[in-house]
Amino acid sequence: DAKTTQPTSMDCAEGRAANLPCNHSTISGNEYVYWYRQIHSQGPQYIIHGLKNNETNEMASLIITEDRKSSTLILPHATLRDTAVYYCIVSLSGGYQKVTFGTGTKLQVIP
Amino acid sequence: GAGVSQSPSNKVTEKGKDVELRCDPISGHTALYWYRQSLGQGLEFLIYFQGNSAPDKSGLPSDRFSAERTGGSVSTLTIQRTQQEDSAVYLCASSPQRGRGQETQYFGPGTRLLVL
Numbered sequence: 001d002a003k004t005t006q007p008t009s010m011d012c013a014e015g016r017a018a019n020l021p022c023n024h025s026t027i028s029g030n031e032y033v034y035w036y037r038q039i040h041s042q043g044p045q046y047i048i049h050g051l052k053n054n055e056t057n058e059m060a061s062l063i064i065t066e067d068r069k070s071s072t073l074i075l076p077h078a079t080l081r082d083t084a085v086y087y088c089i090v091s092l093s094g095g096y097q098k099v100t101f102g103t104g105t106k107l108q109v110i111p
Numbered sequence: 112g113a114g115v116s117q118s119p120s121n122k123v124t125e126k127g128k129d130v131e132l133r134c135d136p137i138s139g140h141t142a143l144y145w146y147r148q149s150l151g152q153g154l155e156f157l158i159y160f161q162g163n164s165a166p167d168k169s170g171l172p173s174d175r176f177s178a179e180r181t182g183g184s185v186s187t188l189t190i191q192r193t194q195q196e197d198s199a200v201y202l203c204a205s206s207p208q209r210g211r212g213q214e215t216q217y218f219g220p221g222t223r224l225l226v227l
Contacts, residue, residue: 034215043220046216087154092214099156101146
């Protein structure tokens with residue numbers, strides 16, 4: 001599995017866009033980028049994933065660079081409930097799927 | 112529909128005792144993962160089951176840890192002769208793993224284990 005690198009922590013003002021970066025420079029062509037988040041004392045929750053095109057859903061947007069070596073998760077209007085640890089991982093499509101969750105980015109949304 | 116469930120939600124045990132943690136995955140999901148999360152830490156991979164294939168046990172920290180998955184559904188993680196350092200939240204996740212990006216993991220709420 002490709003490794004990912006994320007900042008340890010970030011702050012964001014409530015109502016502002018939160019932009020969380022992730023580097024995955026060794027990603028291979030058939031690996032997807034997945035984002036999860038973990039709110040305190042809960043299990044991780046899926047947010048979004050993508051292969052090479054930008055993706056958007058009701059929770060967030062995912063911007064993947066053209067060379068696929070990095071991506072950014074965007075929460076367009078952060079709320080206090082978005083305070084969580086955000087994990088960026090890469091995962092093969094199909095077949096064996098052991099993935100590695102790093103320590104993620106601790107996002108603190110500030111009132 | 113029903114998500115991943117785990118039981119018990121909390122478990123307090125004495126050092127040296129055995130414990131069993133249960134995971135009920137989402138129906139139809141072929142892949143099942145166990146992770147451990149110590150306080151303030153990231154997720155530590157323990158074991159992975161995929162269909163009828165041999166499980167990947169490479170993350171199990173010692174031979175005191177074992178897991179099985181019966182009938183491709185329910186999984187049990189067993190810790191024998193528990194130690195205080197086993198105290199953590201044990202998370203289970205299942206995934207449909209149908210390819211084409213359908214590898215999303217759906218996590219249960221976890222079992223909080225405290226070894227006294």
